[in-house]
Amino acid sequence: MAIANINGIKMWYEVTGEGAPVFQIHGCGFGHSNFAAATPILSKEFKCVDFDLRGYGNTDKPIQHYSMEVWADDIAALIDELGYKKVHIHGTSMGGMVAQQFAAKYPEKTDRLIVNCSAAKLDRAGQLTFRNWIDIAEHMGVGSRTLAELIAMQALSRQFLEGESGAKAIDLVQEILDKSNHKEVFKRACQAMIDMDLRPLLPTIKAKTLVIGGDADIMTPWDQAASGAGQQYIADHIPGAIKYLIKGSNHSSLFDGTEENCRVVADFLHGRMD
Numbered sequence: 001m002a003i004a005n006i007n008g009i010k011m012w013y014e015v016t017g018e019g020a021p022v023f024q025i026h027g028c029g030f031g032h033s034n035f036a037a038a039t040p041i042l043s044k045e046f047k048c049v050d051f052d053l054r055g056y057g058n059t060d061k062p063i064q065h066y067s068m069e070v071w072a073d074d075i076a077a078l079i080d081e082l083g084y085k086k087v088h089i090h091g092t093s094m095g096g097m098v099a100q101q102f103a104a105k106y107p108e109k110t111d112r113l114i115v116n117c118s119a120a121k122l123d124r125a126g127q128l129t130f131r132n133w134i135d136i137a138e139h140m141g142v143g144s145r146t147l148a149e150l151i152a153m154q155a156l157s158r159q160f161l162e163g164e165s166g167a168k169a170i171d172l173v174q175e176i177l178d179k180s181n182h183k184e185v186f187k188r189a190c191q192a193m194i195d196m197d198l199r200p201l202l203p204t205i206k207a208k209t210l211v212i213g214g215d216a217d218i219m220t221p222w223d224q225a226a227s228g229a230g231q232q233y234i235a236d237h238i239p240g241a242i243k244y245l246i247k248g249s250n251h252s253s254l255f256d257g258t259e260e261n262c263r264v265v266a267d268f269l270h271g272r273m274d
Contacts, residue, residue: 001013001014002014002015003058004077004078004081004082005081006074006077006078006081007054007073007074007077009054009059009060009062009074010059010060011051011052011054011059011060011074011078012032012051012052012057012058012059013049013050013051013052013078013082014032014049014050014051015047015048015049015082016039016040016043016047016048016050017039017042017043017044017045017046017047017048018047019045019046019047020046020047020087020088020111020269021046021047021049021082021084021087021088022042022046022047022048022049022087022088022089022090022269023049023051023075023078023079023087023088023089023090024038024039024048024049024050024051024090024091024092024095025053025071025075025089025090025091025092025095025096025098025099025102026050026052026053026056026092026093026094026095027092027093027094027095027096028093028094028130028133028186028189028190028193029133029142029151029176029177029180029181029186029189030056030176030177030180031052031053031056031057031058031176031180032050032051032052032057033057033176033180034092034093034095034254035048035050035092035254037254037255037258038254038258038261038262038265041258041259041262042262042265042266045266045269045270046088046266046269049078049082049087051075051078052180053071053074053095053098054066054070054071054074055182055185055186055188055189056180056181056185057179057180061182061185062185063182063184063185063188064188065188066185066188066189066191066192067192067195067196068097068098068100068101068192068196068198069101069105071098071101072098072101072102072105072106073105075089075098075102076102076105076106076109079109084109085109086108086109086110086111087109087110087111088111088112088113088114088269089102089103089110089111089112089113089114089207090113090114090116090265091114091115091116091118092116092117092118092252092254093116093117093118093219093220093251093252094118094189094192094193095116095118096115096116096117096118096119097118097119097120097193097196097198099113099114099115099118100113100115100118100120100198100201100202100205100234101198101201103205103206103207103209104198104201104202104204104205107205107206107207110206110207111207112207112208112209112210112268112269113205113207113208113209113210113238114209114210114212114265114268114269115209115210115211115212115231115234116212116213116253116254116261116265117212117213117214117217117219117220117231117251117252117253117254118213118220118231118234119220119224119228119229119230119231119234120196120197120198120199120201120202120229120230120233120234120237121196121197121198121199121224121227121228121229122193122194122196122220122224122228123224123225123226123227123228123230124225124227124228125224125225126219126220126224126228127194129154129219130190130191130193130194131190131194132150133147133150133151133186133190134187134190134191136150137183137186137187137190138183138187141183142177142178142181142182142183142186143174143175143177143178143179143181144174145174147174147177148170148171148173148174148177149170151173151177152169152170152173154218154219154250154251155219155250155251155252155255156169156250156251156252156255156256157214157216157248157249157250157256157257158250159248159256160250160255160256169255197229198229199229199233199237202233202234202237202238203237203238203239205238205239206239208240208242208268208274209238209240209241209242210241210242210243210244210264210265210268210273211231211234211235211238211241211242211243211244212243212244212245212246212253212261212264212265213231213245213246213249213251213253214245214246214248214249214250214251214252214253214256214257215245215246215247215248215249216248216249216250217231217249217250217251217253218250218251219250219251220251222245231243242268242273244264246260246261246264249261
């Protein structure tokens with residue numbers, strides 16, 4: 001674990017494993033713990049770089065305007081700080097949105113791109129999801145049981161929640177939300193997703209790309225309504241993108257489909273899916 005001084009903030013990061021560097025971008029509310037199940041697997045084959053984005057976890061949490069570009073710029077600065085020229089980019093949920101922005105803006109720093117359980121634009125239902133998160137955070141707190149239960153229901157498969165790990169997962173979500181977030185930053189991050197439209201960037205992305213996610217994703221479904229752009233849209237509009245659906249997995253396939261997700265990610269990064 002270490003701290004990098006970049007773009008006016010102190011940014012927490014951790015490097016695990018050896019091999020080609022993979023920068024793992026977490027989603028809204030969760031910090032680097034989004035990859036807690038995946039890093040021990042992927043770090044056997046790659047150098048996994050986990051970090052807390054600006055506004056999360058152990059990184060500074062300034063009250064400011066937040067956007068996918070703000071976070072992408074911080075990642076570019078972290079790459080420079082650590083002395084890398086070109087890295088693999090793997091983003092999940094909001095991190096997948098940041099990953100798309102990064103690959104479009106910094107093609108010279110992007111080796112391969114993985115967009116995991118994400119979207120390029122939220123349709124009205126997707127926007128309502130994050131408006132609900134904002135309202136609950138404002139009136140009940142980011143670490144409230146209500147928000148934790150809602151996110152668990154929206155992100156994890158019914159089969160996963162029904163099993164032994166289900167109740168523990170809700171406890172863990174609540175703990176992470178409480179420890180990793182500042183209420184005002186959380187609300188602004190949700191608003192950044194509501195406002196986001198990455199569709200014009202997709203055809204400009206040159207990196208080899210994997211779009212991966214659960215076939216039961218209800219938060220960022222493969223096919224969104226006409227006003228949105230889901231995972232299928234991303235796969236259709238990034239030139240040459242490969243798509244992979246994890247059967248029975250919801251939005252957090254890194255948790256409810258960990259082994260399959262990591263196997264496919266490793267295959268893609270090694271070029272075995274080309």
